[in-house]
Amino acid sequence: MLRYLEVLVEEGDYIAARYLAQAWDEGLLGLPKDSATAFEYFLKAANSGDGWSQYCVATQYAQGCGVEQNDELAVFWYQKAADQGVGLAQSNLGFSHEIGRPPLTRAMSEANHWYRLAAMNNVPEGKFNLAQSYRHGKGLPANCGLAHEWFLSAAQDGHSEAAYCAAHGYELGLGVARNWPEALRWYARALELGHAGALKAFECLAWRVDGATETVVRNESARHVSQDICAVITGEQGTLVLLADGAGGGGYGKETAEALGVACQERLTQGVPENFDWADWLEDIDRQLASGGPGGQAAVVLLWLSNGVVSGASVGNSQAWLVRVADVFPLTALQAFRPLLGSGTASVTALGPCLLEGRLVVASDGLWHRISASRIEVCARQSHAAELADALITAARLPNGELVDDVSLIVIAPRSM
Structure with missing residues (x-):
């Protein structure tokens, strides 16, 4: 040839x-x-x-x-x-x-x-x-x-x-x-x-297109009734993400978390003004809970997602991360751990505003204290929100499958197309 x-x-x-x-x-x-x-x-x-x-x-x-x-x-x-x-x-x-x-x-x-x-x-x-x-x-x-x-x-x-x-x-x-x-x-x-x-x-x-993100909420308890409240509430102006981890040591932590959930729902019903100060609002709720609430305390991450931007406030040891293409941005990196919400003197930290990008992961300390940051980042690269949530909770379990502490988790991620 x-x-x-x-x-x-x-x-x-x-x-x-x-x-x-x-x-x-x-x-x-x-x-x-x-x-x-x-x-x-x-x-x-x-x-x-x-x-x-x-x-x-x-x-x-x-x-x-x-x-x-x-x-x-x-x-x-x-x-x-x-x-x-x-x-x-x-x-x-x-x-x-x-x-x-x-x-x-x-x-x-x-x-x-x-x-x-x-x-x-x-x-x-x-x-x-x-x-x-x-x-x-x-x-x-x-x-x-x-x-x-x-x-x-x-x-x-x-x-x-x-x-x-x-x-x-x-x-x-x-x-x-x-x-x-x-x-x-x-x-x-x-x-x-x-x-x-x-x-x-x-x-x-x-993050700016209706129906283009998927949300997964998980609340896994460890041998007892969970003290945590997770909520993702969507209104006309945006979406409110709440994770309240009730402190179990002093009692009534769950009731305090639930009271905050009610206050959040009322806030959405009233409307959320542009550039709303969530830290100031959460401090006001803290004082109300201390004077006439159930008497418990809670760690809180409260996020407001609107027009592709995230803002909010937090206190305690629950955390929120944005897992982006090139890096991980810890939204709650500067928060104070105590005093908690319900104490009347909660040390609330303002979050954002910053551009929403990548996947949003919000979780209680039952997750963050069990998994290294690098492991969380690897898990968070999963294609779908449900797979991401499963990977994180599995990583937090002991070899026998049990959890050391309650794990509450909210994942919001762009849908794969």
Whole structure:
């Protein structure tokens, strides 16, 4: 087979030359990969007028793969292939004009001419580059509508950066009506295609879209009736997350936690003003409980989730974390452990406001005291909220399956798409 192809090449058959070039380039027909030998055969086919081989020769010159890097010869062969209608060559020639690859000077009008031809040839990179020119007004009148159309077309062809830009357009309403569910869909697609920034964008936006997050609440007791109260209450203005861990030592801890839950419900019914001071409100509740409440005390994490932002207040040793793409942000890192709510002198710490991002994990000390921070972070990388909650509670159990202390847990995470 090889000898037959070599004879055809000697007779001037450019198709055989291209076939042998691809065999050497990809290690086919039992041949080892050899870019230099591949280049020799591509050059034979290119000199015979084969457009695809001309593109391959240009790319090897541009990258210095199998031959010494040479920008001028790369441009020469890109031009040859582009003139024959090879879409990838048209896209790369356009980029050469955009960056001023020698011997060219920077010329966006020429770049856009070739980007458009490549786009019409259904080359994703050509579509993306043309979209960028429209988005940023590079050599063309800025037109976000046309930019979005070309981003979307390239995204549908599997271009990861175009999928991210299409999602961004839907999120902000750039050239298209704002559509957050559609933005989430395209951020998810960009993530599938390997875009590095898509997960962060997806997990930030999911907090602002109705139905785009999932919530799991768990309350596991250790040999006795749990003293903890967990609640996630959604109203018209946002969502209130409450974890109140009743202190068992002095009695009536559960009743104090329940009284706080009632107060939270009343607060939502009355409405939550913008920039509401949750720390001041919780201190007021503390004084009310001390003067006329059940007489118990509780550790509290109270969070208000609204418009993609979290704020709130806390006191005690329960904790709240945001497990983000790149790190973990402990919302309650600066809280005071005592005095607790119900004492009348609770040392309440304000939380936030900060941007909601990633997964929110709120739990009582029965979890945090049993698991290391690194283990919690690993567990929190689970795909679904229910899996995340199961992993955390399992990690808090003793080898015999029992819990040392009550474990109350609230997990809110973006839904996988």
